[in-house]
Amino acid sequence: MVKSCNQTLAAATVSALGEALVLGTKAGVDPAKIVEVLSGGYARRGALEIRGEAILARDFTPGFKSVLQLKDLRLAVELAHGIGVPTPLLALVQEHYKAAQVIASGEEDHTNVLKVSEQLAGVEVRGGAQ
Structure with a gap:
């Protein structure tokens, strides 16, 4: 159960990080500057610290495969459903x-x-x- 809780938060964080980088980039901000500023602010997260530079370099060499993330999200959704917990954000991230x-x-x-x-x-x- 705790692994599913962790995967829910990790996946949501990575998904939001992607949107933040795209938003800033589309607005004309240097993505490296976005990573630098976010790394020092309240929104700082492990995903940014661990994968920020790799994302900027377009290096998607797996540390944790996307297909495995999706599997873990499916398990988390099933667990939540099984105990009657609504998880609308989890469903969106999935x-x-x-x-x-x-x-x-x-x-x-x-x-x-x-x-x-x-x-x-x-x-x-x-x-x-x-």
């Missing part, structure tokens, strides 16, 4: 990762969920000035 399986490889790192937000916004997050 759908985000399902979309990532369609547009990117499930064998890549789970941070590839960023590619969903990129495709929707028509922008690519890449280190250095845009």
Whole structure:
């Protein structure tokens, strides 16, 4: 159960990180600057500290595969359903990762969920000035 709780938070964090990077990039902010500022602020999270530079370098070499993240999200949804706990945010994050399986490889790192937000916004997050 605790692993499912952890995966719920981790996946939501990575999904939100992707959206934040796409938002700033689309607005013309250097993604490296976004990573730098977010790394020092209240929104700082392990995903950013561990994978921030790799995301900027477009390195989706798996630390934790996207397909495994989706499996863990399915398990968390099933557990929540089984004990009658509504999890609307978890359901949304699960759908985000399902979309990532369609547009990117499930064998890549789970941070590839960023590619969903990129495709929707028509922008690519890449280190250095845009």
